[in-house]
Amino acid sequence: MSIWATLLIIAIVLGVVWSNIAxxxxxxxxxxxxxxxxxxxxxxxxxxxxxxxxxDKKD
Structure with a gap:
């Protein structure tokens, strides 16, 4: 797996964790x-x- 794909996966995981904490x-x-x-x-x-x-209206 290329370095860019690994970085993308890490960024997505960190984004999900951060959004859940928020x-x-x-x-x-x-x-x-x-x-x-x-x-x-x-x-x-x-x-x-x-x-x-x-x-009240009737009265």
């Missing part, structure tokens, strides 16, 4: 409370708010 650093700074919300509970709250708004 992704981990970025995801560590994310706020996790948005991911812990139950979608069913969120939909129920949204429905209740809509029903209250409709009741």
């Amino acid at each position: 992704l981990l650093k970025h995801s560590a700074k994310m706020d996790m409370k948005n991911f812990n919300q139950d979608p069913i509970e969120k939909a129920r709250r949204s429905l209740e708010e809509k029903q209250r708004a409709e009741e």
Whole structure:
């Protein structure tokens, strides 16, 4: 294998490793409370708010 092919493979591997580390650093700074919300509970709250708004309009 030629030296250029070897250098290219090494550069690609280093690029993948670096990008994965950068992704981990970025995801560590994310706020996790948005991911812990139950979608069913969120939909129920949204429905209740809509029903209250409709009741207020009727009054």
